[in-house]
Amino acid sequence: MTAPISLGLTLLLGIAGGVAVGSGVIALFIVLDMIPRLAQLTSSYNKVHWYEGAMVGGSLIGTLSDFWNWRISAGPIVELGVGLFDGIFVGLLAAALTEVLNVLPILAKRLNMTRYLFGMLMAMVCGKVAGSLFDWVVYRH
Secondary structure (H helix, E strand, C coil): CCHHHHHHHHHHHHHHHHHHHHHHHHHHHHHHCHHHHHHHHHCCHHHHHHHHHHHHHHHHHHHHHHHCCCCCCCCHHHHHHHHHHHHHHHHHHHHHHHHHHCHHHHHHHHCCCHHHHHHHHHHHHHHHHHHHHHHHHHHCC
């Protein structure tokens, strides 16, 4: 394959993969209803645009720092702050996922699949474990 075609194909696949992953993340945030719920809990409906901008900006900066291998050595106080904000984000995401998991029993009951509920949950857990093991053992050499 010639170099321009190879480069074009690589660019096309990279952009397609980025769009797919980005769409999946945004769909997850929309399904979990994180931004409106956060605005509701903090009584800050007028700041929803700031929340959305922070998510987009954080995604953009995170992507650029990953591409260009940015390193910040600002000391333990800054690392503590970054770790605190990371923990807050993971906590919010875990709480939102917990609320979504409450939907599964209701959905299983309406679809007459209550006897398969345990199997559905185990399939989700096993899929997550298998994906994590694949990433840890096979993909990261």
